[in-house]
Amino acid sequence: MAAFAELGMLPELATAVEEMGWMLPTDIQQEGIPAILGGADVCMAAETGSGKTGAFCLPVIQVIWETLRDTKTGKKKVHKFGEEGWNLNVFDRDPTLSVDREAYIAESSHPKFWSGGRANKGVFNKGKYYYEATIVKDGLCRVGWATPKAQYNLGTCSNGYGFGGTGKKSYAGNFDDYGESFERNDVIGCYLDLDSHSIHFAKNGKEFEIAFKISQSLVNASFYPAFVLKNSRLKLNFGHTAFKFPPKKGYVGLTSASPDCVESSPKNGLGGATADPNAERPNSAPLCIILEPTMELARQTHEQIVLFSKKLDSPTLRAVLVGGGIPIAKQIKDIEAGVDVVTCTPGRAFDLIDQEKIKLTHVRFFVLDEADSLVDGPQNCSRKINNMYQTIPRFQPDGSILQMIVCSATLHNLGVERLAATTMHFPQWIDLKGQDTVPDTVHQIVCPVDPVADKSWIRLRSKSGNGITTDGIHSGDQLRPNSDNAETLSEGVKVLKGEYVVKAIRHFKMDQCIIFCRTKIDCDNMEQHIFKQGPEWTCVCLHGDRNAEERTENLRKFKSGEVKYLICTDVAARGIDVHGVPFVINVTLPSSDDISNYVHRIGRVGRADRMGLAISFVSTVPEKVWYHKCRNRVCKNTALVNKGGCAIWFSEKQSLAEIEEHLGVTVARVSTDFDVPVDEYDGKVVYGRRRANEAAMEVGLSQAAVELTGIVRELNTLERQLQLSYWKLLAS
Numbered sequence: 021m022a023a024f025a026e027l028g029m030l031p032e033l034a035t036a037v038e039e040m041g042w043m044l045p046t047d048i049q050q051e052g053i054p055a056i057l058g059g060a061d062v063c064m065a066a067e068t069g070s071g072k073t074g075a076f077c078l079p080v081i082q083v084i085w086e087t088l089r090d091t092k093t094g095k096k097k098v099h100k101f102g103e104e105g106w107n108l109n110v111f112d113r114d115p116t117l118s119v120d121r122e123a124y125i126a127e128s129s130h131p132k133f134w135s136g137g138r139a140n141k142g143v144f145n146k147g148k149y150y151y152e153a154t155i156v157k158d159g160l161c162r163v164g165w166a167t168p169k170a171q172y173n174l175g176t177c178s179n180g181y182g183f184g185g186t187g188k189k190s191y192a193g194n195f196d197d198y199g200e201s202f203e204r205n206d207v208i209g210c211y212l213d214l215d216s217h218s219i220h221f222a223k224n225g226k227e228f229e230i231a232f233k234i235s236q237s238l239v240n241a242s243f244y245p246a247f248v249l250k251n252s253r254l255k256l257n258f259g260h261t262a263f264k265f266p267p268k269k270g271y272v273g274l275t276s277a278s279p280d281c282v283e284s285s286p287k288n289g290l291g292g293a294t295a296d297p298n299a300e301r302p303n304s305a306p307l308c309i310i311l312e313p314t315m316e317l318a319r320q321t322h323e324q325i326v327l328f329s330k331k332l333d334s335p336t337l338r339a340v341l342v343g344g345g346i347p348i349a350k351q352i353k354d355i356e357a358g359v360d361v362v363t364c365t366p367g368r369a370f371d372l373i374d375q376e377k378i379k380l381t382h383v384r385f386f387v388l389d390e391a392d393s394l395v396d397g398p399q400n401c402s403r404k405i406n407n408m409y410q411t412i413p414r415f416q417p418d419g420s421i422l423q424m425i426v427c428s429a430t431l432h433n434l435g436v437e438r439l440a441a442t443t444m445h446f447p448q449w450i451d452l453k454g455q456d457t458v459p460d461t462v463h464q465i466v467c468p469v470d471p472v473a474d475k476s477w478i479r480l481r482s483k484s485g486n487g488i489t490t491d492g493i494h495s496g497d498q499l500r501p502n503s504d505n506a507e508t509l510s511e512g513v514k515v516l517k518g519e520y521v522v523k524a525i526r527h528f529k530m531d532q533c534i535i536f537c538r539t540k541i542d543c544d545n546m547e548q549h550i551f552k553q554g555p556e557w558t559c560v561c562l563h564g565d566r567n568a569e570e571r572t573e574n575l576r577k578f579k580s581g582e583v584k585y586l587i588c589t590d591v592a593a594r595g596i597d598v599h600g601v602p603f604v605i606n607v608t609l610p611s612s613d614d615i616s617n618y619v620h621r622i623g624r625v626g627r628a629d630r631m632g633l634a635i636s637f638v639s640t641v642p643e644k645v646w647y648h649k650c651r652n653r654v655c656k657n658t659a660l661v662n663k664g665g666c667a668i669w670f671s672e673k674q675s676l677a678e679i680e681e682h683l684g685v686t687v688a689r690v691s692t693d694f695d696v697p698v699d700e701y702d703g704k705v706v707y708g709r710r711r712a713n714e715a716a717m718e719v720g721l722s723q724a725a726v727e728l729t730g731i732v733r734e735l736n737t738l739e740r741q742l743q744l745s746y747w748k749l750l751a752s
């Protein structure tokens with residue numbers, strides 16, 4: 021495996037990560053860093069804890085710093101995109117249409133939407149012109165000619181003429197039979213005769229009759245090569261390479277058109293706006309925007325960026341953290357002082373962008389971390405992210421191209437795929453895991469919670485019983501211990517879960533553990549329950565009802581080891597990186613519509629090659645739980661959702677079955693003796709530490725490195741001696 025420097029990283033960055041103890045890149049870094057440095061739009065999917073943050077931050081920092089350095093030293097050039105030759109116009113297309121870097125291939129990967137575009141030049145006045153379109157990928161497409169006023173959906177308005185794969189010609193929304201149908205690998209010749217005002221087409225050299233007489237109202241208009249695609253890809257040849265089927269009868273390729281008949285597209289420039297290439301970048305216009313779903317994650321990524329870039333100076337890289345909980349006035353001041361990288365949460369970011377306090381005019385990298393949560397989770401920001409994307413120029417005057425980077429441990433989701441199709445440019449998928457998987461550093465066990473078999477909850481629930489306070493969902497129910505009444509058993513499950521958490525902590529002598537609860541009230545109750553166990557039982561809560569400062573402080577306390585247990589809702593399920601946490605407890609499983617949260621939750625352990633154990637308490641009977649649709653913070657409506665209330669019956673058995681099916685594993689069941697299957701886990705594991713053989717391998721590697729250093733030094737000395745003898749020989 022190559023070291024960081026061998027991936028093309030700047031020595032300053034390689035040294036910074038080495039000082040953090042990172043000797044070798046992880047697999048995702050090995051793949052992701054060169055792809056981003058190489059200019060690709062990248063979708064990264066890898067297991068939790070596999071080092072994705074470094075995989076996108078390091079190359080982004082590098083490119084940005086080089087840009088800053090080149091700007092400072094005056095090395096940056098102004099790009100002449102669209103001014104030279106004929107190609108596709110990236111400024112004149114549907115946003116869902118991708119155009120390759122050479123601007124000759126166009127693709128729409130959307131199965132439902134038509135996406136159209138045009139060339140960067142058109143012809144007018146007189147002459148006979150020709151270009152070829154090769155169908156590279158099947159799907160639907162129409163090709164032809166259009167004026168700059170035409171709609172992108174070619175042939176649906178009276179400014180464009182098209183010929184479609186189904187063997188129809190189209191103009192002004194009328195579709196009539198014409199020529200033949202065409203498909204993948206067919207080459208369509210598009211003919212425009214401005215002398216006799218007609219248009220016709222050919223397939224693989226076979227010319228068809230005149231398709232259209234150009235309408236009288238358009239005879240003085242300029243015509244541009246135009247096309248529209250649905251889940252298809254086209255390669256255009258305007259004459260810059262030899263035509264597969266050269267035109268006859270006086271027609272010429274567009275590249276041979278006389279300059280006095282050629283017009284450049286009026287749609288040319290930065291996102292439609294005219295930008296002065298020599299204008300200075302405003303202070304509040306970052307080169308990179310990173311969106312994170314929560315403030316905790318944003319802070320973590322921001323801190324990594326600061327650490328990574330600590331060796332970069334002249335110029336230094338200015339990173340700003342933007343999100344709720346930090347006074348907005350301070351953030352605006354920080355941004356106005358100058359910013360290169362903004363790491364932010366969506367709400368505050370959208371707010372500052374709307375107020376134009378953050379300008380998107382110079383964004384070079386747009387990164388969506390934990391993308392599935394951003395587009396699909398409760399925040400569902402896909403529309404706003406799309407709006408943001410539309411505002412960012414695709415090209416900068418220095419020729420740099422906007423790069424989109426999308427990553428998560430659970431990327432295989434319709435929302436993300438749709439986002440990738442609409443915003444990314446032939447994205448490179450670096451998928452180190454296929455469908456969701458759990459790293460083999462994470463051991464999972466399930467402990468069934470059966471209130472019929474274990475009646476201890478009846479005693480625990482009594483006034484003297486010291487059981488956990490439950491969520492109050494059964495406070496209005498007639499509970500009858502020793503009956504099989506559903507409400508009674510559901511209450512029993514809640515009490516038993518509180519007890520089992522304490523048992524597990526005692527059994528494994530847990531000094532550090534993340535405890536996931538379903539709701540905020542469950543977290544608060546668990547916090548009190550843990551406190552009750554004794555002064556050494558220290559814990560903090562992380563959920564949406566705690567204010568931002570408290571959350572930051574609580575996370576700090578847990579990370580620093582000041583407290584042992586972090587109790588949280590799914591807010592902390594993603595991305596939070598606490599070094600070497602050995603245990604995760606799921607008091608309740610995520611519901612079926614949130615299965616990926618299971619992967620994220622248990623991925624808080626087993627990070628950076630440390631072993632971890634995830635214990636899930638799974639009720640054997642249905643549990644009635646809160647499912648608030650209202651915004652009422654003190655809602656007590658225990659009626660079921662389908663009766664207008666805020667409660668549901670939750671089958672954890674079913675959720676577990678779905679999780680197992682999703683991951684393709686059967687999780688080992690254990691009793692409350694927590695008899696973890698030793699054979700399967702080879703008995704040598706210490707949770708929170710590396711596996712014995714890997715740790716030994718690392719020691720071996722570093723010893724080898726030390727030995728090699730000595731040998732290299734010796735070789736160096738020998739080489740110097742050899743050179744000296746050579747010079748002496750020459751001199752004598």
Ligand SMILES: Nc1ncnc2c1ncn2[C@@H]1O[C@H](COP(=O)(O)OP(=O)(O)OP(=O)(O)O)[C@@H](O)[C@H]1O
Nearest residue numbers: 042044045046068069070071072073429595597628
């Ligand atoms: N090359 C490396 N060598 C050693 N440790 C590393 C390396 N890369 C990352 N780490 C460490 O591994 C841990 C996990 O990294 P990171 O938080 O980037 O994972 P992730 O893939 O983003 O996880 P998640 O999907 O849960 O967000 C961190 O503590 C990080 O410091």
